[in-house]
Amino acid sequence: MTDDQSFEEFQRRLLDAGILVGAGVDGLYGRSRDFEAVVTGVINLVDDWGHGLGATRLDFPPVVWRGTFERTNYLESFPNLIGSIHVFTGDDRDHAELLRRLDGNKDWPELLTPADVVMSSAACHSLYPLCTGTLPAEGRRFTVLGYCFRHEPSIDPARMQSFRMQEVVYVGDPAAALAHRDDGLEYGLTMLERLGLDMEAVAANDPFFGRAGTVLAAGQLQQELKMEGVTPICSVERPTAIMSANYHQDHFGVPFAIETADGKVAHSACVAFGIERITLALFHRHGLDLGAWPAHVREALGA
Amino acid sequence: MTDDQSFEEFQRRLLDAGILVGAGVDGLYGRSRDFEAVVTGVINLVDDWGHGLGATRLDFPPVVWRGTFERTNYLESFPNLIGSIHVFTGDDRDHAELLRRLDGNKDWPELLTPADVVMSSAACHSLYPLCTGTLPAEGRRFTVLGYCFRHEPSIDPARMQSFRMQEVVYVGDPAAALAHRDDGLEYGLTMLERLGLDMEAVAANDPFFGRAGTVLAAGQLQQELKMEGVTPICSVERPTAIMSANYHQDHFGVPFAIETADGKVAHSACVAFGIERITLALFHRHGLDLGAWPAHVREALGA
Numbered sequence: 001m002t003d004d005q006s007f008e009e010f011q012r013r014l015l016d017a018g019i020l021v022g023a024g025v026d027g028l029y030g031r032s033r034d035f036e037a038v039v040t041g042v043i044n045l046v047d048d049w050g051h052g053l054g055a056t057r058l059d060f061p062p063v064v065w066r067g068t069f070e071r072t073n074y075l076e077s078f079p080n081l082i083g084s085i086h087v088f089t090g091d092d093r094d095h096a097e098l099l100r101r102l103d104g105n106k107d108w109p110e111l112l113t114p115a116d117v118v119m120s121s122a123a124c125h126s127l128y129p130l131c132t133g134t135l136p137a138e139g140r141r142f143t144v145l146g147y148c149f150r151h152e153p154s155i156d157p158a159r160m161q162s163f164r165m166q167e168v169v170y171v172g173d174p175a176a177a178l179a180h181r182d183d184g185l186e187y188g189l190t191m192l193e194r195l196g197l198d199m200e201a202v203a204a205n206d207p208f209f210g211r212a213g214t215v216l217a218a219g220q221l222q223q224e225l226k227m228e229g230v231t232p233i234c235s236v237e238r239p240t241a242i243m244s245a246n247y248h249q250d251h252f253g254v255p256f257a258i259e260t261a262d263g264k265v266a267h268s269a270c271v272a273f274g275i276e277r278i279t280l281a282l283f284h285r286h287g288l289d290l291g292a293w294p295a296h297v298r299e300a301l302g303a
Numbered sequence: 304m305t306d307d308q309s310f311e312e313f314q315r316r317l318l319d320a321g322i323l324v325g326a327g328v329d330g331l332y333g334r335s336r337d338f339e340a341v342v343t344g345v346i347n348l349v350d351d352w353g354h355g356l357g358a359t360r361l362d363f364p365p366v367v368w369r370g371t372f373e374r375t376n377y378l379e380s381f382p383n384l385i386g387s388i389h390v391f392t393g394d395d396r397d398h399a400e401l402l403r404r405l406d407g408n409k410d411w412p413e414l415l416t417p418a419d420v421v422m423s424s425a426a427c428h429s430l431y432p433l434c435t436g437t438l439p440a441e442g443r444r445f446t447v448l449g450y451c452f453r454h455e456p457s458i459d460p461a462r463m464q465s466f467r468m469q470e471v472v473y474v475g476d477p478a479a480a481l482a483h484r485d486d487g488l489e490y491g492l493t494m495l496e497r498l499g500l501d502m503e504a505v506a507a508n509d510p511f512f513g514r515a516g517t518v519l520a521a522g523q524l525q526q527e528l529k530m531e532g533v534t535p536i537c538s539v540e541r542p543t544a545i546m547s548a549n550y551h552q553d554h555f556g557v558p559f560a561i562e563t564a565d566g567k568v569a570h571s572a573c574v575a576f577g578i579e580r581i582t583l584a585l586f587h588r589h590g591l592d593l594g595a596w597p598a599h600v601r602e603a604l605g606a
Contacts, residue, residue, distance in 0.1 A: 021361060023429055024368030025419045030429060033360040040343075047336075057336040058324060061465035062365040062450050065327030075405055079391040079398050084412045085422060086389050087454040088382040092513040095382050102378055109387045109417040114410070115454055116328045117464065119388060126326055126333060147365050147450065151390040151418055161420065162364030210395040 006234035007156040017288040026153035027161035034290040041301025050143030060126040062147035063117040071255040083119030086112035119149035123165040128256040137261040139172020164275040177269040184271030185245035204228040242277040309537035310459040320591040329456035330464035337593040344604025353446030353471040363429040365450035366420040374558040386422030389415035422452035426468040431559040440564040442475020467578040480572040487574030488548035507531040545580040
């Protein structure tokens with residue numbers, strides 16, 4: 001069976017069971033009550049871990065200030081995945097032209113202007129502006145949750161255009177950042193294995209754009225900056241990343257002017273959980289009937 | 304005290320207490336753990352009501368298919384509030400130009416093209432395509448939750464650019480739609496009063512755009528299609544709408560080709576809860592220390 005056939009089959013089973021509902025375009029779905037019950041359980045498990053580490057929890061809306069976004073360097077690395085929000089600022093006459101274009105199936109969005117906000121590409125982006133300045137000696141830790149947008153329409157149910165990412169983030173000195181990344185990888189793998197998933201840790205790279213991206217990806221792999229926790233969803237040969245643990249070095253410390261207590265550029269690390277992907281992996285593993293899942297899994301999720 | 308002073312004072316108190324966190328632009332905030340605990344409690348109360356009515360629960364992501372959006376007539380009525388998502392589809396050379404513009408503080412979003420998705424303006428919009436065709440005799444009922452975007456930057460903390468809306472929606476025959484609207488208004492007011500809020504029901508109108516909008520608003524008011532549940536947040540003279548109950552007549556039945564079992568155009572009604580506004584009203588009413596709220600309120604919210 002090809003990947004495409006596996007994706008289509010799993011998607012069809014989810015849609016037939018009403019766990020996901022199609023929303024007109026690839027990678028966009030409504031979520032059922034059962035799906036959301038599992039989502040809530042997973043979010044609470046990650047939040048409990050962050051809370052135990054003394055992390056401040058912050059939930060952000062699905063959009064981020066354009067000024068923040070432009071400083072993250074996301075446009076350099078992943079221009080093909082971003083979403084910029086454009087709005088109408090015209091008068092009655094402009095509105096009439098907008099509606100004429102809409103009726104004539106012409107390009108009405110051309111009349112819009114960029115807003116102050118863009119789609120959030122990663123949950124942690126909203127945190128770094130809060131850290132600008134000098135950190136306390138122990139650094140800072142956050143648990144952050146938010147919807148992210150990635151423009152990559154796909155029939156793979158695990159590759160949604162709009163999905164929730166929850167991250168436990170450390171900002172501070174390099175050694176502690178690296179330790180956070182490593183401890184978080186271990187914690188996440190154990191947590192997901194307890195939920196019944198077969199997990200494997202692999203060194204990975206982000207899907208950097210274009211020719212220059214090939215070099216960036218090789219460097220990231222070679223330095224082992226990104227580790228992923230993968231599990232089979234649609235394919236055993238090509239398991240899906242449902243969590244990642246990333247050491248950013250000074251990638252955010254520099255543009256957001258974050259300093260450690262001893263005056264060095266801050267490093268950061270995040271342990272990121274793909275909430276929809278984890279939820280789909282659990283439905284794949286335990287079946288589409290939530291009521292028939294193993295009792296200890298339902299108990300752990302409160303679902 | 305002017306409205307602006309009231310907004311600023313309440314915003315400052317929320318920021319000082321860490322219940323909201325500024326995100327660089329008016330109307331955009333991070334939410335604290337306590338804020339989200341109340342949010343979850345409110346969502347569960349609305350969901351329980353919908354569940355009791357036999358509603359199907361569906362949660363949608365913050366974006367909607369452009370094809371769905373264009374059929375809702377939202378562009379006709381509220382062009383100034385929409386958000387269209389634009390993406391980069393170029394090659395290496397286009398990417399280089401994008402980065403040149405970014406570095407030069409020039410208009411890089413000009414190089415983008417409209418995506419298949421736009422920001423969701425109302426949670427219920429995603430439901431109507433699911434109803435296209437002939438309904439069962441009893442109609443259909445949904446509880447729907449999702450982030451909505453409204454481009455109206457404001458210092459009023461209750462007027463966010465990105466916020467959650469939860470709606471219990473009925474689609475079917477006109478009499479049942481009207482009854483759903485009226486029953487839902489009563490249920491919502493009682494539910495919110497039990498949480499300690501002083502509620503009042505008022506006939507209201509949507510903020511239709513432009514000159515033509517004045518006529519639409521007057522018609523909506525005169526026919527009493529929209530009722531709002533209002534409560535004082537920043538001002539007693541100008542209370543804030545935290546819920547609304549709307550009879551849409553055939554506004555969605557016509558463009559989405561929804562028919563009742565006896566072959567007539569379906570009517571619809573929704574009872575909509577502004578989750579962030581309700582949460583802010585509760586913090587305003589009971590104080591910024593969640594631990595000091597009345598026991599029965601915390602119990603009802605599970606917070």
